[in-house]
Amino acid sequence: MAVDNIYDAGIAGGWKVRDASTFDKNITLEADIVIVGTGAGGGTAAELLTQAGFKVLMLEEGALKTSSNFKDMDESRAYKELYQEAAGRATSDGAIAILQGRAVGGTTVVNWTASFRTPDHTLKHWADVHAVKGHSPEEMAPWFAKMEQRLNIAPWAMPPNPNNQVLHDACAKLGWEWHVIPRNVKGCWNSGYCGLGCPVNAKQSMLVSTIPSALAGGAELVHHLRVETLQFTNNEITGLTGLALDKNCRNPTGIQVTVKAKHYILAGGAINTPALLLRSKVPDPHERIGKRTCIHPVVLTLAQMPQEINPFYGAPQSIASDFFQWKDGATGKMGYKLEVPPVFPAIASGILGNFDNGLRDDMAMLPHTNAMLALMRDGFVEDSQGGQVKIDDKGMPMLDYDISDFIWDGAKRAYLSMAEAQFASGAQKVRPAHLDGKWTSSWNEAKNQIEHLKYKKFRTALFTAHLMGGCTMGEDAKTSVVNSQGQHHQFSNLSIFDGSVFPTSLGVNPQLSIYGLVAQNATALATKLGAKV
Amino acid sequence: MPQPHQPATGSLAKVAISRRTFLRFSAIGTTAVVSTGVVSSLTACSSQPNAAKGFAFLRDGDLKLFTALIPVVVGDVLQTDSHNYQALIINILQRVDGACAALGNHAQNEIHKLLDLLDGRITRWLTTGVSAKWEATTHGDVSDFLIRWRDSSISPFNAGYRVLSKLVAVSYYSLPESQVYSGYPGPMASMYQLVNA
Numbered sequence: 001m002a003v004d005n006i007y008d009a010g011i012a013g014g015w016k017v018r019d020a021s022t023f024d025k026n027i028t029l030e031a032d033i034v035i036v037g038t039g040a041g042g043g044t045a046a047e048l049l050t051q052a053g054f055k056v057l058m059l060e061e062g063a064l065k066t067s068s069n070f071k072d073m074d075e076s077r078a079y080k081e082l083y084q085e086a087a088g089r090a091t092s093d094g095a096i097a098i099l100q101g102r103a104v105g106g107t108t109v110v111n112w113t114a115s116f117r118t119p120d121h122t123l124k125h126w127a128d129v130h131a132v133k134g135h136s137p138e139e140m141a142p143w144f145a146k147m148e149q150r151l152n153i154a155p156w157a158m159p160p161n162p163n164n165q166v167l168h169d170a171c172a173k174l175g176w177e178w179h180v181i182p183r184n185v186k187g188c189w190n191s192g193y194c195g196l197g198c199p200v201n202a203k204q205s206m207l208v209s210t211i212p213s214a215l216a217g218g219a220e221l222v223h224h225l226r227v228e229t230l231q232f233t234n235n236e237i238t239g240l241t242g243l244a245l246d247k248n249c250r251n252p253t254g255i256q257v258t259v260k261a262k263h264y265i266l267a268g269g270a271i272n273t274p275a276l277l278l279r280s281k282v283p284d285p286h287e288r289i290g291k292r293t294c295i296h297p298v299v300l301t302l303a304q305m306p307q308e309i310n311p312f313y314g315a316p317q318s319i320a321s322d323f324f325q326w327k328d329g330a331t332g333k334m335g336y337k338l339e340v341p342p343v344f345p346a347i348a349s350g351i352l353g354n355f356d357n358g359l360r361d362d363m364a365m366l367p368h369t370n371a372m373l374a375l376m377r378d379g380f381v382e383d384s385q386g387g388q389v390k391i392d393d394k395g396m397p398m399l400d401y402d403i404s405d406f407i408w409d410g411a412k413r414a415y416l417s418m419a420e421a422q423f424a425s426g427a428q429k430v431r432p433a434h435l436d437g438k439w440t441s442s443w444n445e446a447k448n449q450i451e452h453l454k455y456k457k458f459r460t461a462l463f464t465a466h467l468m469g470g471c472t473m474g475e476d477a478k479t480s481v482v483n484s485q486g487q488h489h490q491f492s493n494l495s496i497f498d499g500s501v502f503p504t505s506l507g508v509n510p511q512l513s514i515y516g517l518v519a520q521n522a523t524a525l526a527t528k529l530g531a532k533v
Numbered sequence: 534m535p536q537p538h539q540p541a542t543g544s545l546a547k548v549a550i551s552r553r554t555f556l557r558f559s560a561i562g563t564t565a566v567v568s569t570g571v572v573s574s575l576t577a578c579s580s581q582p583n584a585a586k587g588f589a590f591l592r593d594g595d596l597k598l599f600t601a602l603i604p605v606v607v608g609d610v611l612q613t614d615s616h617n618y619q620a621l622i623i624n625i626l627q628r629v630d631g632a633c634a635a636l637g638n639h640a641q642n643e644i645h646k647l648l649d650l651l652d653g654r655i656t657r658w659l660t661t662g663v664s665a666k667w668e669a670t671t672h673g674d675v676s677d678f679l680i681r682w683r684d685s686s687i688s689p690f691n692a693g694y695r696v697l698s699k700l701v702a703v704s705y706y707s708l709p710e711s712q713v714y715s716g717y718p719g720p721m722a723s724m725y726q727l728v729n730a
Binding site for chain 2: 002003067071072073074075076079080085086088089090092093094095189191192193199200250310312313344345346347348349350352353354355356357358359360363364365366367392394396397398435456457458459
């Protein structure tokens with residue numbers, strides 16, 4: 001069965017899609033609005049602004065890969081082609097692995113489809129503490145509803161896969177809150193390959209939804225183009241310069257692309273957007289660029305179940321628990337959301353952290369292995385202010401992120417919760433993903449071990465797949481980079497429409513928060529620029 | 534044969550002062566958590582002039598190190614006497630190389646520092662307890678070194694353990710040949726057949 005990859009027919013029909021790796025001379029492009037980055041923020045903005053009648057130009061550093069490229073359903077190919085640094089990105093000290101997409105469609109091409117509205121607690125906290133206005137739960141609701149409809153977001157209607165069932169059964173048994181995860185899918189095959197690029201275009205990523213819509217409406221897309229710097233005067237952006245990348249999207253070819261537009265939108269995500277501003281040396285009188293980068297630090301525990309659960313197959317995330325998320329309010333002890341990740345062999349071998357026949361034995365149990373994860377809600381209190389994006393001597397982004405005692409306390413409690421859950425669900429053995437983690441065969445034994453672990457970087461396996469902040473929004477220019485509508489405090493024709501504007505982490509997987517906020521802010525921008533929407 | 538690269542003498546002096554200071558290679562900790570980049574990059578990279586022939590990032594000395602690490606990290610699922618053992622090792626080395634070549638500038642520099650440290654005879658001995666050249670080590674030598682770094686109370690050693698073991702493990706378990714040992718049946722058959730029909 002040939003799956004229509006959307007782009008072959010579109011390009012044949014006249015879509016303006018260009019691959020900068022093939023450019024053989026420097027060029028200048030013009031547009032009403034140029035958007036840097038095509039992930040959740042860029043894709044959403046591109047569709048709305050094209051519909052509003054503007055000539056939109058989308059720029060993307062990654063490659064255009066479609067369902068035709070995803071047919072091998074192979075981990076290695078996906079990491080290499082669809083992730084930042086071939087999925088090897090990490091914090092500057094290497095202690096926290098960062099899973100972030102890099103392709104036309106950004107991280108939406110590889111995420112696991114969880115689609116939550118921004119929690120009310122979070123929106124209220126932003127208004128109360130970070131001078132954010134216009135984004136109360138009531139004001140956001142119609143925008144979330146709009147994007148839920150656009151991307152077919154609904155709670156997963158099929159039974160959870162056995163990996164998610166472990167979390168469900170634990171919560172049911174322990175009396176913990178649990179809920180079915182809403183997913184952005186249409187005609188999903190329940191295969192589990194969301195993280196490797198959906199081979200049947202069921203996932204409603206930007207790649208198959210808003211970007212094709214924008215292209216069909218006349219927008220232009222240039223991929224394999226890394227935006228290097230913005231040029232500016234006192235109060236406006238006057239142009240940007242991009243470097244064409246070779247076909248592997250790694251090294252510049254030497255060809256430059258200059259763009260002149262009336263309005264500039266940055267949507268490269270919470271690492272690349274602040275890095276672009278830093279490289280460009282834009283004014284930053286209060287030194288806010290790159291600050292408050294939140295990541296939902298993730299810790300995991302592993303369980304061996306008596307039954308085969310094949311944790312690689314089936315919708316990867318369908319059940320979550322917020323039982324420990326808001327227990328102490330927004331600003332109490334570290335809260336965390338419990339979920340499970342899909343577990344494919346290569347990523348599993350990296351998480352296990354052991355070697356030789358210990359690794360062999362654990363890998364042999366993969367079909368019986370459940371992994372559980374806690375997304376820790378960073379950025380809400382004094383002792384958790386997120387990390388900082390900086391640039392190295394070549395202008396490339398680096399993320400510094402320290403783990404405070406406040407976060408370590410959350411990590412320990414999360415380990416305890418997850419081990420308890422896994423045993424409650426019938427696990428035979430449980431261990432934390434920690435260098436000192438040993439298999440335990442009872443909840444009591446696990447509890448004792450977890451209480452005595454050394455909570456240090458590298459000993460504790462730490463991950464993030466959610467990058468938020470770094471160009472935070474707010475009405476006070478002393479504490480933020482953009483206002484609540486995403487407009488830069490110094491430049492009237494520069495907006496930031498991505499996860500970098502969040503003043504804290506969210507407490508939920510971020511994609512719908514980005515869609516909703518950007519839909520609202522891009523619509524406001526269209527009106528401001530004179531469109532009748 | 535190219536000469537093995539030696540750490541600068543300045544670095545050696547620092548070892549004498551403080552290992553902690555010298556071992557600022559911590560950036561590599563989990564950088565390679567799931568990296569299995571690949572072979573198409575092999576000829577793309579010109580920024581590492583000393584890379585071994587056919588490789589983009591790893592140098593001859595690094596290949597010897599990883600060749601010693603592979604059977605120890607992966608364990609006895611690798612049949613060292615099998616007729617295709619050498620081909621498998623090269624395949625894994627190429628995946629390790631691809632993963633490193635895809636990393637950002639900062640992480641690559643840190644990995645190079647780590648690999649330099651492990652290549653220099655004195656620094657290798659001081660930090661790993663291994664004085665033999667990597668190609669002359671036994672399974673036990675390498676295993677002792679990994680345990681020493683894993684269980685060390687000095688974070689950069691833990692970081693070094695993480696990155697070396699992950700690079701190898703992930704590179705191996707991304708290969709189809711490994712599926713028999715992970716119980717992964719491969720791409721979901723019904724879907725794979727339909728989308729590839």
